[in-house]
Amino acid sequence: MIRGASLRGFARLVEELGGDPAEFTARFTISPEALTSEEGLVPITSHDLMLDAVARDLRCPDFGLRLACSQDLSILGRLALAIQSSSTVAQAMECASRFMFVHSPALSIGVEPDPRGRREVVTLTYRKDLRESPYSSQAMELGLALFHRVAVTLIGSLTGLRSIELPHQPVSPLSRYTEYFGADVRFGCPTAALRVERRLLDEEFRSANAAIRRLAVDYLEGHHTDPERLISTHVRRALTGSIGAAPAPIGHIARLLTMHPRTLQRRLAAESTSFEEIADDVRRDLALRYITTTHLPLGQIAAMSGFADQSALSHAVRRWQGTTATQLRRRARGAH
Known part of the structure; x- marks a missing residue:
């Protein structure tokens, strides 16, 4: 499952493209309320198939990138508060990695060594568990584009961004990717990720607040159980x-x-x-x-x-x- 907040902006964007949001939700057996109630849960396979279908049927290959522009960190609900109030990028990533299951148990993020062996570089990975749901190029681009958008908002800029990694081949013109990410975009990679300079992990957030973070983490711990347990x-x-x-x-x-x-x-x-x-x-x-x-x-x-x-x-x-x-x-x- 995935929280309905992942579809924020979906109806408006589909209408702008000349489509009918209700037709797509009906086709994939998604409750119409999912487009207005962000706390509801949607089957992630239906969610992702619908994104791919919209991109195909409405001839909008960059649909995932466009949808990301309608969203921000707040789609993560209480988890957003814990991330925003973290002191550094490293602490925010640890928090997001620990509680991403609240948004969707099929999704995960993490910090890993650079696959190209550069010690001064780390990868901020974004994964979907393919045991739970098939791969979707549009959903992957939505997730990674939002990941990038949130990072820029929290840090102020991503001057240390080395490259964007995507597992699939381009579904839009290459210029569209470089326009969105403002960096080198590579395709056919093992994992979706942002390759960034290691120093960015120590960047401090202007929104840091230890007391608020503790309250947010306590709430997440008290109201949600990690599926791995x-x-x-x-x-x-x-x-x-x-x-x-x-x-x-x-x-x-x-x-x-x-x-x-x-x-x-x-x-x-x-x-x-x-x-x-x-x-x-x-x-x-x-x-x-x-x-x-x-x-x-x-x-x-x-x-x-x-x-x-x-x-x-x-x-x-x-x-x-x-x-x-x-x-x-x-x-x-x-x-x-």
Whole structure:
């Protein structure tokens, strides 16, 4: 999932491009309220597929970059306050890395060594967990462009910016990227990142306030649990890697997690869920992802998603989406 705040400015921009925001939200089964209620949650795969579809259908290859111009740090809610009140870039990055799951568990940022081996350079990375959702060029450009925009706002300038790294090939003219970032932009890189001079980590924020930061961090710690600490997160990942490739009964998953099946059930119950609920969610997510992002035959998708046959998949899709798998695939691609 991802907070609806990530779609701030979406409706206005789509309308400016001659499109209908409601048509796109309906196509990807996103609640219209997501465009007005920033605290709501949106499935990140639907969110990203919608951005790609808008860019394609409205012939706006730089849609992600344009949308970033409508947003700022405040889309992160309480996390924004903790970041703004940090004393240095390094402290802000540590805070953002620790609590990015509040915005979306599928996204992460961090500080890593320079992949080119320069000691005076570090990379501020921006990643999406592809176990949770497929890669999206528009969503990646939105995220990295916003990352850059926030850094410039907090620091005042990015004079130490060496280059921008993107995993995909350019979807807009190269001049559009250099115009936006004001720096060298490289494509086909292992990780999306801003390569900056190491000294920037010591830059101090004018907005630093230790008391406010402590209150903000205390709130985040008290109201949000890091998914990495939940056994349900690890069960979900184990099932995602097992469904379709091998039987995935609870005993099999419990062995992978080195615990007894009854212990696993008790720990899941303490998190208000069950093995069966997680397995159903994983089957649904995998099936919908394969249907909307691949050309694979439905029979093959059924097997890869853990369904007995294509008929079982079809019944499940109609229950989830109120339509057939074929119609869902056509709708996601804007076909009629």
